[in-house]
Amino acid sequence: MAEEKKLxxxxxxxxxxxxxxxxxxxxxxxxxxxxxxxxxxxxxxxLQGSGGKCRTCLVEVAxxxxxxxxxxPKLVASCRTNVMDGMVVKxxxxxxVIDARNGVVEFLLINHPLDCPICDQAGECxxxxxxxxxxxxxxxxEFKRRSFDKVDLGDKIQLHMTRCILCYRCVFTADQLTAKxxxxxxxxxxxxxxxxxxxxxLQNDFIGNVIDVCPVGALTDKTFRFKNRVxxxxxxxxxxxxxxxxxxxQLWMRGEEVFRVTARKDEWGEIKDSTQGKPGWIxxxxxxDKKETSDWVIEGPTKIDRHSVISQGHYVGxxxxxxxxxxxxxxxxxxLLMDIHDVSxxxxxxxxxxxxxxPAHSTDFDKK
Amino acid sequence: xxxxxxxxxxxxxxxxxxxxxLYLWNIAKGMGITLKHFFKKKATISYPEQKRExxxxxxxxxxxxxxxxxxxxxxxxxxxxxxxxxxxxxxEAAERLPGEENLYREEKYAAKYEINMxxxxxxxxxxxACPKDAIYLSETFAPANYQRQTFIYGKxxxxxxxxxxxxxxxxxxxxxxxxxxxGN
Numbered sequence: 001m002a003e004e005k006k007l008x009x010x011x012x013x014x015x016x017x018x019x020x021x022x023x024x025x026x027x028x029x030x031x032x033x034x035x036x037x038x039x040x041x042x043x044x045x046x047l048q049g050s051g052g053k054c055r056t057c058l059v060e061v062a063x064x065x066x067x068x069x070x071x072x073p074k075l076v077a078s079c080r081t082n083v084m085d086g087m088v089v090k091x092x093x094x095x096x097v098i099d100a101r102n103g104v105v106e107f108l109l110i111n112h113p114l115d116c117p118i119c120d121q122a123g124e125c126x127x128x129x130x131x132x133x134x135x136x137x138x139x140x141x142e143f144k145r146r147s148f149d150k151v152d153l154g155d156k157i158q159l160h161m162t163r164c165i166l167c168y169r170c171v172f173t174a175d176q177l178t179a180k181x182x183x184x185x186x187x188x189x190x191x192x193x194x195x196x197x198x199x200x201x202l203q204n205d206f207i208g209n210v211i212d213v214c215p216v217g218a219l220t221d222k223t224f225r226f227k228n229r230v231x232x233x234x235x236x237x238x239x240x241x242x243x244x245x246x247x248x249x250q251l252w253m254r255g256e257e258v259f260r261v262t263a264r265k266d267e268w269g270e271i272k273d274s275t276q277g278k279p280g281w282i283x284x285x286x287x288x289d290k291k292e293t294s295d296w297v298i299e300g301p302t303k304i305d306r307h308s309v310i311s312q313g314h315y316v317g318x319x320x321x322x323x324x325x326x327x328x329x330x331x332x333x334x335x336l337l338m339d340i341h342d343v344s345x346x347x348x349x350x351x352x353x354x355x356x357x358x359p360a361h362s363t364d365f366d367k368k
Numbered sequence: 369x370x371x372x373x374x375x376x377x378x379x380x381x382x383x384x385x386x387x388x389x390l391y392l393w394n395i396a397k398g399m400g401i402t403l404k405h406f407f408k409k410k411a412t413i414s415y416p417e418q419k420r421e422x423x424x425x426x427x428x429x430x431x432x433x434x435x436x437x438x439x440x441x442x443x444x445x446x447x448x449x450x451x452x453x454x455x456x457x458x459x460e461a462a463e464r465l466p467g468e469e470n471l472y473r474e475e476k477y478a479a480k481y482e483i484n485m486x487x488x489x490x491x492x493x494x495x496x497a498c499p500k501d502a503i504y505l506s507e508t509f510a511p512a513n514y515q516r517q518t519f520i521y522g523k524x525x526x527x528x529x530x531x532x533x534x535x536x537x538x539x540x541x542x543x544x545x546x547x548x549x550x551g552n
Binding site: 115116117118122225226227228229231232309312313337338340342343344345346347353359360361362363364365 | 443444445446447449450455458459460461462463465468474475476479480481482484499500516517520522
């Protein structure tokens, strides 16, 4: 092994980098980062065998390699195509790619319902971002959309098959993370659906991770269902000692209440590596049952991309001015004309929605 | 000093003559102006009895809309609250139970919905943000009150009357704004 490894020189959108042989074009583009990186709906770097299904990562290969500089005849899926030495790849600089990607998004949206106002994934949905960038305003599809009834996968996971784009990420997660796989894809073509044979419960310790890998709102956390919108909750990094998983998570809080627990995500929306260097999958105990602030050691607010809707209304780095009223009025506090908490019916102290492990119902609120 | 314009007039400080100090001519001139206004069109109206027509873009008090069957349109998606520059809107969502289908149009609805009218600036961004045609700014003024507490508007204050049970009140509240859908 004394021989030095030869690195491949690859040019993506006129940026040249050296990468190891065997790297996919997508991963090479991710080392550059930014707009050059093709979007990916099905590829997940932490899951073996994922990718090649959604076709959103299509790129144009303008020159195959130095040895054979002919361009590839068709657009290729960058997550499944490995780089060659001297390869020239065009992503956003190619009109063909943009056009093809618009088409792919239109295909993905054929059967995807536009129920973002109801969907809990809204605000962190990859399909939402993708269609915002590439989608058309209207649809050309005239037929009935594929629809399924919603299914409970166990008592904590809700499956909305109607929203599914069949990326297979959750199937790979269940296959590779848990000892026994209990769900997969049934039927073919338009009828294909993620299912547990006869609604069999998923009882694995790590099955909750399918919620995190789902790029759309097909798999959602039932303990968080309809509780709040993601952009009204504040993400903080926290950890606890867990004997099953790394215990490093992200809490989605509102005030002192923990509304949701998820794994930490990196810039590609994939689960981050934990401090031990392994992918930071979290167990169901951490995800569903530890909803008290006292269960966690809070490290601090998560850094959220400025362009994300989740960062709205989070005033970071603000120093609160000192209240001078008491000092100038000999310790008398100001007389409040109205305390909003006495009047407001929202966020009542005695109704703790975060403590429910199901969606809130009309019976949970005070009648008025 | 150089003058900027040559419109300045020097003030005359001549003492008034006897005729001028009687002000007779000036009083007559003023009375003439007053008299002229008797025959002009009145600029005011007697408000509670007479009402002016609103501009088509007038933004008044909010209403939460219902569909043609009287189900609430709002799904508590939170877009109005995000759009609100004054942070006046708060809500809590809930899941529709079986048997509540006649009350709420979709499986998720706003169990609590509140607009703090003390904070609201009536900009209409909530109306623009709403994907469900659920919130409208109507052609009514926000009423005045001595108590601050009365300006926290909850769902009972905001919801439009039921279109089937109280069609007249509904039509009045809807005004010309709310698109009343028929069929489909």
